[in-house]
Amino acid sequence: MFGKKVKLRITFLLLSFISLILIVFLIIKSLEENVVYFKSPTEINDLSELTKKKVRIGGMVKKDSLEVKAEEINFIITDFKNEIRVSYSGIIPNLFEEEKGVVAEGFIKDRNFFIAKKILAKHDENYMPPEVKKALENK
Amino acid sequence: MKLILKINKISFKAQKYIFFLFIVVLSIGVVEALILSPSDYKQSDSVRIMYVHVPSAWTSIGIFSVIAILSLGNLVFKNKYFLTIAKSLAPSGLIFNIIALVTGSIWGKPTWGTWWAWDARITSMLVLCIFYILYILSWRVFENKESVKKITSLISILGLINLPIIKFSVEWWATLHQPASIKLSGSSIHSSMLLPLFVMTAAFVLFSILIFLMKYNTELIKIKNKGLDRI
Numbered sequence: 516m517f518g519k520k521v522k523l524r525i526t527f528l529l530l531s532f533i534s535l536i537l538i539v540f541l542i543i544k545s546l547e548e549n550v551v552y553f554k555s556p557t558e559i560n561d562l563s564e565l566t567k568k569k570v571r572i573g574g575m576v577k578k579d580s581l582e583v584k585a586e587e588i589n590f591i592i593t594d595f596k597n598e599i600r601v602s603y604s605g606i607i608p609n610l611f612e613e614e615k616g617v618v619a620e621g622f623i624k625d626r627n628f629f630i631a632k633k634i635l636a637k638h639d640e641n642y643m644p645p646e647v648k649k650a651l652e653n654k
Numbered sequence: 655m656k657l658i659l660k661i662n663k664i665s666f667k668a669q670k671y672i673f674f675l676f677i678v679v680l681s682i683g684v685v686e687a688l689i690l691s692p693s694d695y696k697q698s699d700s701v702r703i704m705y706v707h708v709p710s711a712w713t714s715i716g717i718f719s720v721i722a723i724l725s726l727g728n729l730v731f732k733n734k735y736f737l738t739i740a741k742s743l744a745p746s747g748l749i750f751n752i753i754a755l756v757t758g759s760i761w762g763k764p765t766w767g768t769w770w771a772w773d774a775r776i777t778s779m780l781v782l783c784i785f786y787i788l789y790i791l792s793w794r795v796f797e798n799k800e801s802v803k804k805i806t807s808l809i810s811i812l813g814l815i816n817l818p819i820i821k822f823s824v825e826w827w828a829t830l831h832q833p834a835s836i837k838l839s840g841s842s843i844h845s846s847m848l849l850p851l852f853v854m855t856a857a858f859v860l861f862s863i864l865i866f867l868m869k870y871n872t873e874l875i876k877i878k879n880k881g882l883d884r885i
Contacts, residue, residue, distance in 0.1 A: 551828045552773035608767025635766045640835040643844035644692030
């Protein structure tokens with residue numbers, strides 16, 4: 516179908532493209548630690564040494580775990596295997612709620628206590644009108 | 655090859671028709687997105703940012719893949735029109751990339767609680783923006799005609815590797831950005847919200863075609879008047 520020269524070019528480009536992908540893959544693989552935006556409670560639990568640096572923990576806000584005091588809110592982040600208690604004082608985003616995704620940025624005190632400096636809500640990929648949501652819940 | 659000659663023939667005439675079509679589709683899309691579509695159960699009206707954010711992200715990624723494929727095509731088949739088409743596509747791709755980043759930021763503040771996060775999806779989208787800027791700049795900066803072709807092709811092919819990273823970043827790594835709503839297996843966006851999403855996508859694609867035609871026609875005139883190749 517193609518001429519000899521064209522075939523040669525296709526082979527060359529294919530080979531260089533594959534090696535490029537390999538290079539990028541290796542770079543990303545070695546940077547994995549930094550590519551991941553947050554750690555799960557299980558990953559915190561599995562750490563051999565607790566860091567003093569700022570980290571982010573993500574998961575679900577456990578049901579019935581949210582307590583709001585005057586200046587402080589406490590809740591539990593869970594990944595359904597392990598959980599970690601979080602204490603935070605400050606502004607919370609609109610979508611922060613029990614049984615919804617959350618990312619907390621702050622410092623690890625011990626394996627199940629975390630002081631958050633910033634709270635981000637992580638929302639899911641579902642979008643629907645309120646009526647549909649109601650109908651689904653009534654089912 | 656025949657296809658390109660055909661494009662060249664109709665590209666001057668097509669401009670005004672595409673413009674008319676764009677206005678019609680955009681009006682339908684805006685009415686759908688702002689008035690007729692329902693608000694979200696969780697985010698209420700801020701979900702409407704989606705109808706600009708998602709289509710512009712799709713369009714910018716789509717345009718970059720076309721640019722990269724055309725550059726690959728030129729390297730293999732040595733057809734000068736491939737690169738002219740690719741060059742003319744780039745500006746609208748960059749515009750939509752910037753719109754996606756800015757609207758994402760505006761959407762992020764009320765929902766996530768932050769304007770910006772260095773997570774994999776957002777960062778890889780910023781990398782795409784940098785590739786667009788490099789691509790457009792290198793067309794302007796380099797004087798030598800043969801080397802400019804090679805450099806721009808190289809940039810676009812390098813950028814091509816970034817596209818699957820953008821697409822799958824939300825699955826491969828923990829990100830703040832939520833995973834894809836529309837997959838082959840179905841959509842987790844309710845059908846009443848899908849309509850404005852697709853109409854707006856069509857409008858943005860039409861706008862890109864319009865800007866492309868304007869750029870491409872200028873390039874064709876430049877090629878015709880040899881010596882006026884660079885203004």
